[in-house]
Amino acid sequence: MTTDSTARPVPWIPPVLYAAVLAGGLYHAAVAEEAAHPGRVAGFVAGLALLLTLELLERGRQLASAAVLLTVRLLLFSAVAALDGSGVSRALFVLVPFSAYFAFGRRVALLTGAGCVALLLTGYGLWVPHWWLRSAYVSDLLMFALALALALSMAAVAVGEQQGRARLERALAELERYAAQVAELSTAEERNRVAREIHDSLGHHLTAVAVQLEKAEVFRELDPAAAARAVSDARWSAGRALTEVRESVSALREVRPFSLSRALTDLVRHLGDDRLTVSLDLTGDELTYESRTLTALYRAAQEALTNARRHGRATRVQVAAEYGENSARLVVTDNGAGFTVASADPGSGSGLRGMRERVAALGGLVEVRDRPADGPTGVVVTVTVPRVRRAAELVR
Incomplete structure (x- = not known):
């Protein structure tokens, strides 16, 4: 020795x-x-x-x-x-x-x-x-x-x-040294998360602003009241985009816990107009889910609605959120033009890719498919995220 x-x-x-x-x-x-x-x-x-x-x-x-x-x-x-x-x-x-x-x-x-x-x-x-x-x-x-x-x-x-x-x-x-490496990796991960948040939020709201301004331009002389509503909705979307970007960049904890049901209700109310009908169905209790899980489902709903309106040119969209005992599921169904399975590949678009990455980080799954050939056209987006059980539940 x-x-x-x-x-x-x-x-x-x-x-x-x-x-x-x-x-x-x-x-x-x-x-x-x-x-x-x-x-x-x-x-x-x-x-x-x-x-x-x-x-x-x-x-x-x-x-x-x-x-x-x-x-x-x-x-x-x-x-x-x-x-x-x-x-x-x-x-x-x-x-x-x-x-x-x-x-x-x-x-x-x-x-x-x-x-x-x-x-x-x-x-x-x-x-x-x-x-x-x-x-x-x-x-x-x-x-x-x-x-x-x-x-x-x-x-x-x-x-x-x-x-x-x-x-x-x-x-x-x-x-x-390990703590420094973890901090560095966490910083990089946080930067990626904020970038995705900004992309999804801005992408959705800017699309909504563009659609509402286009509507206002068309109805400016034919229906001044509808044009005024479109401008008001565009102004709301722009303000909401600015607020969400500020929240993402500051990365501060919310004083009030994030509510997916409230956020989806607000989103559906402002997206619906005479050219697009959006319905919402909520089932279960979201209080047993973490804020990051609910946020991921909200971003997925934003992306799916944006795609349905911008690419699918849908006139009806159904949004259903179900909070189960073991997992939460979001289903967005539209009657748009649809697209091939190949176009739903994870590498086909930064929006879908960001959605898949965010959900995969939580252990969840994103499925994008055309509706059956013998039925109405459109796309069905299904997002499933498992519920993270708290320590008190695990020791019971």
Whole structure:
């Protein structure tokens, strides 16, 4: 195992251990029956001071080689332990595998820990005859092994925590990149949606304006009242187009929820005249449907009515909207000239293509077909959009 490059030793542990060893060594030198040599005490203190200096240098990243630093520490630990008459300095060797864990990983730390135990046993074997029969040395060996185990466990926890933090930071950075990409895609999708909204709205209303102005031109002398009504309807369509474009561009939430029934009723009332009869049939409750679903059906109705009037030259159009339990369906039927199935291909016109794309984005389907050959002419446009169930309904 190799540690993550971000793993760093716990900074407060070595200085605390150095302070404890210094206090124990000085206390032993002060109370021992045999006075300690001043040179040994000075060397003992100097060794601990050098170790503390190494810690400060490492914290400041002024030492590059972890192997060299670990070797220097081991030599200083040995010197301090040789100069300390209390034996407390042996605890410093616990820092060898502890530091190795951060620098080289678990395997090297375990090997250095075993080496420290072997070094201690070698010292006992060389300078303490029959040490295994003396409880004090056996107790020191057991305590040293226990301290090694605790130090390695602490190092493992610290390294794991630091690596987990590094992984979390990388995951957060990746999440930020994904969020930026999603925002960019959402912006592009919103631009496409607004473009479709503007196209459908303007296309419908400009067609209505053109038809009403043409009617006003024809009836200007024959029927001034009808011409005035046509101009009034053209003015309404122009104003409505301006309002819908503003709403699309601003992309603001509507204070009042969008009502398809109200919008269709308004649309049918202003389209109907002595040249085109439009009927409307509404079934079911639209309140269980999302605003974007209802808006898609409204845009489809606009496009179908525009095509019936501009291309099919229809005189009668039937609009039926049904809000079912699982899906909503809009059917627009006209008695116009009709067209071939090939002309209803998704690529045949930007209006139909935009209608299909909008409905497909909601999981719905658009079907455009001629009426049966043995019946009246015309076109039937059927739009079906599934209802998106709310979370509260799904958990029932």
